[in-house]
Amino acid sequence: MNVAELRAKPSWRSVKSHLMTGLMGLALLVVLAPLVSVLWSISSRGLGIVTSAFPAFFTAEIPQISRAAGPGMGPAIVGTLMVTLGATLVAVPLGVLGAIYLHEYGRAGKFARLVRFMATVMTGVPSIVMGLFVYVMWTLRFGYSAFGGSLALACLMLPIVIASTEQMLRLVPDHLREAAYALGTTKSRTILTVVLPAALPGIVSGSLLAVARAAGETAPLLFALGLGATAYNAHFFDGINTALSQQIFVNATSSFAGAQERAWGAALTLVVLAFSFSVVARVFVHARRR
Amino acid sequence: MVAESIQAARTVAPPRVRPTLTTVPDAAPTVFDLTDVEVFYGSFRAVRGVTMAIHKNQITAFIGPSGCGKTTVLRAFNRMHDTTPGARVAGKLRYHGVDLYDPEVSAVEVRRRIGMVFQKPNPVPKSIYDNIAFGPRVNGVRERGKLDAIVETSLRSAALWDEVKDRLSASALGLSGGQQQRLCIARTIAVEPEVVLMDEPCSALDPIATARIEELMRELKSRFTIVIVTHNMQQAARVSDRTAFFSTELDSATERRTGTLVEYDATAKIFSNPGDQRTENYITGRFG
Ligand SMILES: Nc1ncnc2c1ncn2[C@@H]1O[C@H](COP(=O)(O)OP(=O)(O)OP(=O)(O)O)[C@@H](O)[C@H]1O
Ligand SMILES: [Mg+2]
Numbered sequence: 238m239n240v241a242e243l244r245a246k247p248s249w250r251s252v253k254s255h256l257m258t259g260l261m262g263l264a265l266l267v268v269l270a271p272l273v274s275v276l277w278s279i280s281s282r283g284l285g286i287v288t289s290a291f292p293a294f295f296t297a298e299i300p301q302i303s304r305a306a307g308p309g310m311g312p313a314i315v316g317t318l319m320v321t322l323g324a325t326l327v328a329v330p331l332g333v334l335g336a337i338y339l340h341e342y343g344r345a346g347k348f349a350r351l352v353r354f355m356a357t358v359m360t361g362v363p364s365i366v367m368g369l370f371v372y373v374m375w376t377l378r379f380g381y382s383a384f385g386g387s388l389a390l391a392c393l394m395l396p397i398v399i400a401s402t403e404q405m406l407r408l409v410p411d412h413l414r415e416a417a418y419a420l421g422t423t424k425s426r427t428i429l430t431v432v433l434p435a436a437l438p439g440i441v442s443g444s445l446l447a448v449a450r451a452a453g454e455t456a457p458l459l460f461a462l463g464l465g466a467t468a469y470n471a472h473f474f475d476g477i478n479t480a481l482s483q484q485i486f487v488n489a490t491s492s493f494a495g496a497q498e499r500a501w502g503a504a505l506t507l508v509v510l511a512f513s514f515s516v517v518a519r520v521f522v523h524a525r526r527r
Numbered sequence: 528m529v530a531e532s533i534q535a536a537r538t539v540a541p542p543r544v545r546p547t548l549t550t551v552p553d554a555a556p557t558v559f560d561l562t563d564v565e566v567f568y569g570s571f572r573a574v575r576g577v578t579m580a581i582h583k584n585q586i587t588a589f590i591g592p593s594g595c596g597k598t599t600v601l602r603a604f605n606r607m608h609d610t611t612p613g614a615r616v617a618g619k620l621r622y623h624g625v626d627l628y629d630p631e632v633s634a635v636e637v638r639r640r641i642g643m644v645f646q647k648p649n650p651v652p653k654s655i656y657d658n659i660a661f662g663p664r665v666n667g668v669r670e671r672g673k674l675d676a677i678v679e680t681s682l683r684s685a686a687l688w689d690e691v692k693d694r695l696s697a698s699a700l701g702l703s704g705g706q707q708q709r710l711c712i713a714r715t716i717a718v719e720p721e722v723v724l725m726d727e728p729c730s731a732l733d734p735i736a737t738a739r740i741e742e743l744m745r746e747l748k749s750r751f752t753i754v755i756v757t758h759n760m761q762q763a764a765r766v767s768d769r770t771a772f773f774s775t776e777l778d779s780a781t782e783r784r785t786g787t788l789v790e791y792d793a794t795a796k797i798f799s800n801p802g803d804q805r806t807e808n809y810i811t812g813r814f815g
Contacts, residue, residue, distance in 0.1 A: 344612060411610075412649040416711070418610055420662035420718055421639030430661070431651050 276508070283505030286498045294502055299467040299484065306495030310503050312469045313484040316383060316462065317510065319473060320480055321452045323387030324394055328451075329444045331391075332398025339399070340406040341428055353403075359396040367392045368457025381463035383470070383478040389457035394447040401443025405436040438522040445518045449511045455482040481507040555582035558722060558752050559604060564618035566599045566608065572778060573599045574786040577618070579771060581722075586744060586753045588763035588794065591773035592809065596786025597756040598646075600773070601724050604754065605641040606634040639666065642715035646727040646756075648707035650699035650714075655691050658699045658710055662718035677717050684747065685713035686739055705736030712743065716751070723747065725755040729762065741766050760810055763794065770797040772806045 245251060287294050290308040297309025335352070343349025371389040379385070409432050417427040433440075463477030464487070470476045481503045489500035559581035566574045574596035581587050589597040599608075606627060608614035620627045627637055650658050659678040660668075668674055678695070682688040687709040691702070699710055708728055715723055725744075729737040737759075744753055744766050757763050763770050771791040775784040790803045801807045 412645060412647060413651055415607065415610065415643075415645065416649040416651055416714075417661070417665075418607065418634075419605065419638055419643040419645075420665060420714065421635050421637075422661075422665045423635050426665060435652055 279501065279504050279508055283501040283503075286502040287505060295506070298469065299479070299499075300495075301467050303488065303491050303496045304493045306498065308499075308502075310481065310484060310499065310506060312466065313479045313481045313503060314506060314510070315469060315471070316386075316466075316478045316480040317452060317482070317507070319383045319471075319478070320386040320390060320458065320462070321448060323384060323473065324390035324451050325444070325448055327387060327391035328394035328398050328447065332395050332444070332447075333402050333440060335395075336399045336402035336406060337428060337433075340403045341424070341432070356396040356399045359392070360400065363456075364389075364393055364454050365456035368460040371457065372460040376461050380475070381461065381477040382472070382474050383462065384474045385461035386458045386478065386480065389461045390451040390454055393454060393457065394444075394451050397447040397450065398444050401446065402436070402440050405439030405443060406432060408439065409435045441518050441522050442515075445515055448514055452511050452514070453482055453507060455486050458483050459486070481510070555585055557581070558583050558623065560619075560621040560624070562619040562621075564600070564603060564616065564620050566596065566603055567613075567615045567617065568611070569613040571783060572785050574773075575778075577788045579788060579791045581752065581754060582769070583752050584748055584750075585768040586748055586755060586766050588767035588770045589754065589756045589773060590758070590760060590763050590770060590809070591786070591789075592775065593758075594784070594786070595773040595775045597773055598726050599786065600788075601643075601726055601754060601756055604722070604724055605638050605643055607638075607643065609634045639718060640720055641722040641724060642718060642720035644708070644711050644715055644723065644725040644728050646730055648704060648711050648731070650702070650707050650710055652698065652700055654696045655699045655702070655710065656695040659714050659717050662714060666718060681713040681717040682710075684716055684743075685709045686743055687713055705732045705739075708732060708736070709740065709743070712740070716747065720751065722752045722754065725753065727756050727758060730758065737762070760798075764798050767794045770794045772797065772801075772803070772809060774805050774809070 286308075290297075294308040294310060295314060296311045297307075298312055299310065300307065335356075339349050339353055343352070368389050371385055371392065375388055376382075376385045413431050413435060414427055417431045418424075422430070458480050462479060462483060464483075466477040466479040470478045485500050485503045485507065488496040488503065491497065491500075557580045559579075561577050561579050561581075564574070564577040565572060577600055589601065591597055602608050602611075603616045603620060604627075608616055616628055622637070622641070625632065651661065653661070656678055659681050660674045663674060663677050668677065679688060679692075682691065687706060690706060691697075691710075699707065702710060708731070712723075712725075712728070729740055732740065741762065744755070747753065755763075755767065769792065772789045773786055774789045775786050777783075778785040790797065790801060790806045792802065796802075797806060798810060801810065807813075
């Protein structure tokens with residue numbers, strides 16, 4: 238016996254295998270190329286404006302005259318945080334409870350099937366329609382506010398949270414539930430002490446996906462927050478507000494160089510913000526696991 | 528006339544074997560009393576005609592070919608079927624004279640008294656300590672000192688204490704399969720049930736771990752009533768006082784195989800002088 242005998246023989250199969258590996262590598266590049274180029278252009282053009290006016294870009298109010306060059310984006314950052322946090326507080330508890338109902342109680346019942354179907358339909362509703370809905374139901378009655386923006390984003394997040402949470406609950410093996418039941422644990426307590434902790438990492442990352450998606454939404458916010466806010470507005474339930482996505486839209490479509498610069502800065506800020514959300518959540522999930 | 532008798536032969540089920548209990552002291556009080564218990568999954572009748580009595584502080588073994596409904600019957604004892612959509616238990620299953628399936632009876636209360644160890648060890652993804660303390664906590668034990676004591680005695684009873692006493696706060700998922708199964712036994716006895724149901728508790732274990740668990744069962748017998756499903760006939764012969772042999776037969780109505788209790792007797796009798804040919808075939812390995 239020598240090594241040559243055990244060496245892989247050249248064959249059509251190994252050729253195919255190499256070919257496929259090559260194709261997969263190519264596909265990876267195709268997927269990565271736009272991602273890298275987006276990140277590259279945002280950071281190369283945004284970093285300049287952000288660093289040239291370092292903390293001011295994050296803290297100063299937005300120039301009232303959009304022709305003016307210079308910082309900042311403070312109110313939009315606060316607005317995005319407020320609106321997103323509000324939407325998360327509305328959509329995540331509701332969505333998780335809804336998913337618990339669907340998977341642990343409703344199962345294949347008529348009502349559960351209907352709710353599941355509606356949630357699926359809701360996923361397909363364009364965000365601008367959701368914005369319009371909140372505009373009619375809330376904004377026209379109670380005026381512009383960050384909360385209106387939160388409501389619109391919550392409507393967009395809700396079906397994502399429901400679907401991803403239900404998926405995660407489905408992944409919790411039944412033998413874990415049985416372990417608790419066999420000890421004389423009630424259903425509700427089993428869900429609280431065994432099912433939810435086991436599904437938590439998945440629920441957090443699913444919710445985070447929804448948050449990240451919502452944070453970048455623009456159209457519904459145009460309706461709900463009002464246009465033209467340049468100053469800080471810490472009132473959650475009252476008064477026009479602004480958000481990074483909205484500022485990106487407004488400033489990038491402006492014909493003034495100063496405004497366009499600010500749009501790049503705002504875009505970079507938004508990307509970093511969304512990224513740090515997910516880092517925080519991952520750290521949290523990791524800490525809980527141990 | 529001939530056609531009639533053929534017809535009769537087709538529809539009449541084989542005679543049901545009524546348990547004739549011998550040798551083992553009958554004086555032991557009855558814990559479970561089953562009369563014509565049937566279990567359905569949807570419209571499929573998985574088991575029929577189970578009539579038997581389970582006695583206090585004895586080990587009762589269920590043996591029989593795969594798919595004959597041993598697990599199905601066992602899960603009927605602590606109302607585990609309540610959690611399976613479509614599953615339904617018919618007939619009378621009395622626990623100390625109380626019909627377990629009476630609408631007034633709560634499955635949660637039943638399971639506090641009748642614990643279960645599953646075929647696949649299923650510790651919850653928490654620490655070793657929290658796995659054992661889970662049941663007592665559910666029952667309202669809050670004091671740390673009391674919980675500590677319960678955890679220690681339960682782990683000692685399950686012959687696991689010495690192996691894990693230094694890492695009680697480590698995840699239970701880091702234990703070996705045999706240790707996990709003993710953890711599950713410890714978890715079950717931590718709530719002081721009256722009955723412990725075990726579904727093939729040793730099927731994933733090596734002979735040494737199996738021997739330990741068998742030893743454990745013999746020790747626990749004085750405190751608990753044990754029902755164990757096993758595929759290991761030597762195990763049934765070694766540990767049990769009574770043995771129930773289940774098998775399948777063709778259900779003439781649905782053309783599907785339904786499990787049934789063939790013979791139930793003292794273990795010594797079942798393994799030396801079974802009353803039914805099918806039992807004899809099975810235990811001598813001549814099962815088709
Ligand atoms: N959840 C279920 N839904 C439908 N049918 C089931 C379900 N569980 C078991 N069955 C059926 O009921 C019958 C008895 O199954 P059971 O699991 O009780 O057999 P068993 O004797 O425990 O077998 P094994 O020795 O392989 O564990 C089988 O025909 C099985 O396919
Ligand atoms: Mg089984």
